[in-house]
Structure formats: structure tokens, C-alpha cells
Amino acid sequence: xxxxxxxxxxxxxxxxxxxxxxxxxxxxxxxxxxxxxxxxxxxxxxxxxxxxxxxxxxxxxxxxxxxxxxxxxxxxxxxxxxxxxxxxxxxxxxxxxxxxxxxxxxxxxxxxxxxxxxxxxxxxxxxxxxxxxxxxxxxxxxxxxxxxxxxxxxxxxxxxxxxxxxxxxxxxxxxxxxxxxxxxxxxxxxxxxxxxxxxxxxxxxxxxxxxxxxxxxxxxxxxxxxxxxxxxxxxxxxxxxxxxxxxxxxxxxxxxxxxxxxxxxxxxxxxxxxxxxxxxxxxxxxxxxxxxxxxxxxxxxxxxxxxxxxxxxxxxxxxxxxxxxxxxxxxxxxxxxxxxxxxxxxxxxxxxxxxxxxxxxxxxxxxx
Numbered sequence: 001x002x003x004x005x006x007x008x009x010x011x012x013x014x015x016x017x018x019x020x021x022x023x024x025x026x027x028x029x030x031x032x033x034x035x036x037x038x039x040x041x042x043x044x045x046x047x048x049x050x051x052x053x054x055x056x057x058x059x060x061x062x063x064x065x066x067x068x069x070x071x072x073x074x075x076x077x078x079x080x081x082x083x084x085x086x087x088x089x090x091x092x093x094x095x096x097x098x099x100x101x102x103x104x105x106x107x108x109x110x111x112x113x114x115x116x117x118x119x120x121x122x123x124x125x126x127x128x129x130x131x132x133x134x135x136x137x138x139x140x141x142x143x144x145x146x147x148x149x150x151x152x153x154x155x156x157x158x159x160x161x162x163x164x165x166x167x168x169x170x171x172x173x174x175x176x177x178x179x180x181x182x183x184x185x186x187x188x189x190x191x192x193x194x195x196x197x198x199x200x201x202x203x204x205x206x207x208x209x210x211x212x213x214x215x216x217x218x219x220x221x222x223x224x225x226x227x228x229x230x231x232x233x234x235x236x237x238x239x240x241x242x243x244x245x246x247x248x249x250x251x252x253x254x255x256x257x258x259x260x261x262x263x264x265x266x267x268x269x270x271x272x273x274x275x276x277x278x279x280x281x282x283x284x285x286x287x288x289x290x291x292x293x294x295x296x297x298x299x300x301x302x303x304x305x306x307x308x309x310x311x312x313x314x315x316x317x318x319x320x321x322x323x324x325x326x327x328x329x330x331x332x333x334x335x336x337x338x339x340x341x342x343x344x345x346x347x348x349x350x351x352x353x354x355x356x357x358x359x360x361x362x363x364x365x366x367x368x
Contacts, residue, residue, distance in 0.1 A: 003133060004157045005232065009225060012040040012123060012161040015082070019049050022119045024080035026050040028073050030093040032059075032085040034125060039163045044084060044123075052076040054096075061092045063109065063141040069096040070104070080119040083155070086176070087129030087261075090122050091137035094153035098137075109141060115152035122155035125164040127228040128176025128262055130183065130235015132158035136242075145251055154239070160232055162225040172260070173216060174322045179262030180231035181208050182269045186244040187237035189276075189295050190350045191285045200237035204230045205302040216322065245272045245355055248347035249363065252339050257327035267326045270315040271366045276353035277308055285352040292352050329368045339364045 006014050019027065029051045035041060045051065054072055057065035073081070073096055083093035099108040101116035122132035131137070132155055137148040165173070184204035187197050207230035214223035249272065250264035257264075277296070283289045296308040305311035319325070329335040340361040348355060355363070 003154055005133070005160065006157065007160045007225075007229060007232075009162050009221065011159050012043050012163070015044065015121060015123070015159060016047055018121060018157055019047050019080070019082075022080060024049050024078075024119065026052065026076065026078050027080040027082050028069070028076065028078040028093075028096065029053045030069065030081060030083045030085070030089055030096065031055050032057075032089045032125075034086075035084060037167060038084070038125060039166065040084070040123070040161060044082070047082075049080075051082075052078055054092075057088070057092050059088055061088050061095075061139050063139050063146065066092055066095045066099060066139055067104075067108070070099045070108070073100050080121070082121045082123070083132075084123045084125060086124065086126040087131040088138075090124065090129075090131040090155070091139065091148075093120060093122065094131075094137040094155075095139055095148055098148065098150060098153050109146060113148075113150040113152070115150075120153070120155045121157045121159065123159045123161065123164075124228070124231070126168060126172065126176040127162075127165060127224070127231040128179040130180065130231050130233070130238065132160075133232055133235040134239040136239070158232065160228050162221065162228045165224045165228065166219070166221070170216070174324060175260040175262035175266075176231070177208065177212070177215065177227055177262070178266035178319075178322070178324065180204060180227070180234040182246055182262075182265045183234035183238045183243065184208070184230070185269065185273075185299055186246055187234065187241040188299050189292070189352050190241035190244050191352055192241040192350055193295075194240055197237045197240040200233045200240075202298075202302055204233035204237065205299070207233070209303060212318075242350050243347060244351040245348055248344050249339075249360065251344075252342035253327060253367070256335065256338070259327060263324050266315075266319060266324055267367055268363070270312040270319075271363045272351075272355075273308065273312045273315075275355065275359060275363050276351070277312070279353055279355075279359070282354040283352065284349075284354045295352070326367050332368065335368060336361055336364055339368075 188201035211223040214220035246268040253264040300311035
């Protein structure tokens with residue numbers, strides 16, 4: 001599908017024209033607890049259609065939450081969905097769109113995915129996941145992460161209005177930006193990378209390198225625009241390649257140590273990179289070690305480092321500057337076993353270096 005992306009401060013004002021263009025008389029507004037405090041709140045609430053608000057979900061949305069959203073969407077006879085929020089909010093909206101065409105008599109997770117044709121407009125309020133431009137969504141069922149993926153859930157329109165970042169808490173800005181940075185790097189070295197995905201990754205990494213300090217430490221509006229665009233590029237890259245070992249290893253860190261997703265991924269990535277640099281004999285990319293050496297060096301160059309090894313050190317230094325420390329374990333031996341057994345092997349297969357179980361344990365040992 002061809003997605004429309006509207007970019008720039010104040011671009012949220014264009015939603016009204018989009019709603020009019022699709023002829024929606026009633027739309028479901030999927031939003032989170034930050035919505036009442038957003039600068040775009042009044043703009044959204046004045047849209048030329050009736051809004052049915054749905055905010056009954058947690059930050060790590062449950063399958064049951066989505067079911068409630070589907071029921072509300074159908075009972076209210078909505079004809080479009082507007083998602084205003086972070087990655088979890090947009091993921092909920094995607095699932096409501098996908099599930100609303102299914103029968104409620106059977107688990108939505110067990111039914112075939114089909115395009116429902118429901119228009120979906122996404123307005124991200126963080127600069128991190130790039131979920132507004134991906135075919136992926138994450139929800140949880142019985143404590144287990146469920147990855148939902150279908151081309152039809154890529155939002156029809158993504159509106160990147162950087163004014164929403166002005167009031168984002170500093171810690172959340174740091175975590176979401178690091179998620180975007182890690183997604184860009186992981187996509188770049190993924191075995192599934194293409195010329196298109198690499199260009200998206202390059203754009204994401206360059207924009208973050210150029211604007212990180214101004215965005216985080218100065219709350220600069222121009223830098224915020226660039227970081228929001230970088231996050232979108234990282235989402236578009238991941239939409240092609242999917243994530244790799246740092247993401248696969250981050251999920252249990254999030255649940256065990258209550259770290260936000262971006263924080264958890266960020267502490268994994270430099271240690272994973274060092275492991276891969278030390279084990280070239282485990283190259284899993286069909287394009288070979290010469291290709292992978294070039295990729296690692298290109299990433300380092302984009303980060304303004306002289307070598308991949310220095311780039312990994314720079315990531316450590318960045319985490320220190322951002323005060324995003326590694327988790328501390330009180331039960332180290334027990335936690336290492338739990339963490340090592342938790343990693344999704346399917347996601348690991350996207351990594352350019354094969355990491356056996358003892359390698360996973362070694363990396364976690366360095367992290368905690």
C-alpha cells in the first residue's frame with residue numbers, strides 16, 4: 001500500500017481535511033492517558049466527525065483490551081480509526097482495525113488476517129518506534145508477547161506533528177529516541193536488509209547523530225522535528241527487515257526489571273555488537289563477512305566513529321550521558337538462566353551473526 005506521510009510542526013491541522021475526504025461521519029479515537037495534555041487535543045476534538053473515545057488499555061496492551069476496543073468500534077458503528085499516542089496506542093488501533101472484520105466467536109489470534117478496509121490515521125506522540133509506518137503490532141496474551149503482522153495495518157496516513165514532543169517527559173524522550181536509534185542500527189545489519197531499508201537506516205542514524213543533543217538537552221523545536229522524522233525512518237526500515245538480537249533480548253529485561261522498551265534495547269545493543277565483532281566465524285548473512293564488515297563500518301562512520309569497536313564504546317558513553325544505566329540483579333545466577341531461556345530464536349535469526357545459547361548468556365552476564 002502507499003502510505004501518506006505528513007510531516008512538520010502543526011501538521012495535525014490537516015486531519016480535518018483527511019476525515020472529510022474519506023467521508024467518515026463517526027471515528028474511533030484511540031488514545032492514551034497523555035491525550036488531555038497534548039497541544040493537539042483541541043484540534044483533534046474539533047474534527048468534522050463524531051469521535052468515540054477508546055483509552056481502556058495498558059502501556060503493554062492486553063489481548064482482552066483490544067477485544068473491548070473491537071466491541072466498541074462495532075457497536076458504535078464507526079467507519080474510521082484515529083490513533084493519537086505512542087507505539088502501544090498505535091498498535092492497539094492497528095489490532096482493532098484488523099480484528100473488527102473477524103467473528104468474536106473464536107480467538108482473533110487464531111483467525112486468518114484480512115484487510116478490513118477501515119481507514120486508519122496515526123498521529124504518534126513520541127519519537128521512537130515508528131509504529132505509524134509499520135505492518136507490525138505487539139499485544140500480550142496470557143503474559144506472552146504476541147507479534148501481529150499484516151500489510152493492511154500500516155496506517156493509511158501518518159501525521160508527524162513534532163509539537164506533541166514539547167511536553168514529553170525527559171526520561172521518555174531519551175528512551176524512545178534510543179529505540180529509534182537501535183532500530184536503525186539493527187535494520188542496517190539485519191540479514192534481511194535491502195538498499196531501500198539501508199537508506200532509511202542511514203537517514204535515521206544521521207538525523208539522530210546531528211540532533212540528539214539539541215533535542216534531549218535543549219528541547220529545541222527544530223531538533224524535535226528531525227528526531228521525529230528519524231524515528232519514522234527507523235520504523236520504515238524495520239518494516240522491511242524486522243529487528244534482531246538486541247530487540248529479542250530486550251523484552252525479558254523490560255518485564256523483569258521494569259525498564260521501558262527503549263531503555264532495555266539500548267543497554268543490549270552495544271554488548272550484542274561487541275559479541276558479533278568478536279565472532280565473525282559465525283556469520284549468518286548469505287552475503288558473507290566482507291559485506292558484514294562493510295555494514296559495520298558504514299554504521300560506525302554514520303555515528304562519526306572511526307571503527308565499529310569505537311562506535312560500541314560511543315554507545316556506552318551515550319547511555320552514561322543519558323543516565324540510562326544497566327539493570328542490577330539481586331539474584332544474578334537465577335536471573336541469567338531465566339533471561340537466557342527467554343529469547344525468541346525466530347527473532348535471533350535476523351541477526352547477521354549466529355548467537356548460540358552460551359553467547360546469549362555471556363551477553364546478558366555483561367548487561368546485568
